Amino acid sequence: MATSEKAVPTSFMEPFKDVLVNYLMPEKCYDEFFLDFNFLHVDCLKIIISKGLGIGIILGSVLVKLPQILKVIGAKSAEGLSFKSVMLELLAITGTMAYSIAKGFPFSAWGEALFLMLQSVTLAFLIQHYKGSTVKGLTFLVIYFGLLAVLISPLTPMSVVTTMQASNMPAIIFGRLIQASINYRNGHTGQLSAISVFLLFAGSLARIFTTVQETGDSLMVLSYIISSSCNGLITAQILYYWNVSPEMKKKAE
Template sequence: MFWCGLEATRLDRLVIKYSVPCLKIVLSKGLGIGIILGSVLVKLPQILKLMGAKSAEGLSFQSVLLELLAITGTMAYSIANKFPFSAWGEALFLTLQTVTIGFLILHYGGRTSKGLLFLVLYFALLLPLLSGVTPMSVVTIMQAFNMPAIIIGRLIQVATNYSNGHTGQLSAVSVFLLFAGSLARIFTSLQETGDSLMALTYVISSTCNGIITLQVLYYWNSSPEHKTETKKKTQ
């Protein structure tokens, strides 16, 4: 009986020893795939809202541009380091959607020609970044630059929201999904890449996305039309 109990204890320890890491891997892979699938549509509500309103009021092009640079840096850094697609795949889809939003902001701002130039220049720069000809040192610097780019970009949007007193055409659905995705990426980046620079980037991104999420909730019942009516009543 004693030996049976001892063997059972050892077996339990072995099960715990190997099942916990396996569970983390399965959870990380599942979250990663879920984030990638969600990213295919995460900014679609924002794009549709812009197209429906035919206006980009409340959205900062500078903020979108900095966000695009950060996403591109993460994608290039991940490819250069041969990280699994499940650890960064959403960057590919977010890039395409963010480029579209940038173009729409310029287009609805009456600068369509600049919007087209923006598309041409971006994809011309993207090709050498993803082809492997860019030195690893440059790609690493881009990833490190992500942190100030994210902070500055999000603060510009935060300041724009505060100045306007509303979030304009900013999509609440897209904001909430981006916040949830960046939170989940903290765990998956640590689990799948072990890269502290990647994880820190997502910590900062989650913090900044969280601030904008709070603004969306705070200004929930505010709108450009409501603010205009309020101004008229006070005049």
């Protein structure tokens, strides 16, 4: 009887096993949960939380900078946005993506970098476009994607990719400090999107846990800790300048 009782939940979950094992948990955790009904297995719970957060971050990253992009297009202005800051952020994102691919990390540990890269490239082009330098923006796109193709190919030595990942920390710090200084100097956050800033801050915080759990790579963990701190600074400015717009600032002057 004991054997037949266990077979019922096993056969019921069997159609979902491949999906669960491939994307959410190792087979040992599947057995713990659905064969032994040990739903409080600590190590397996950590894995599932980490995988779930990772998938959530990736899905969220598809839209994280879309509010920013739409705000710039809607205003037909990139006022308050720093091209240098976006470029430094793009350097950090590209380094993380190339490093993760070279190391063979699971997509759930770094996938948001791909979508953030595409959105950051779009934003960089829009900043140039609305400053009247559309040709420069198009040239930037061609050069960037050419370099990216080389960077993620076997032609690039691992030492170069590791150096890029290590450079993430100063790139993130300087990029965010440039944007923070522009916000402070302007006395407002311009066309910065609060939604995008909040999502980036939350995502970088969650990535600290998922990176520890899924990769154990101290270099990536440190990068996300620094990224969270810097994103927190911009988030604080968004809140501080919440009721101040460029138009209000100009009227006050």
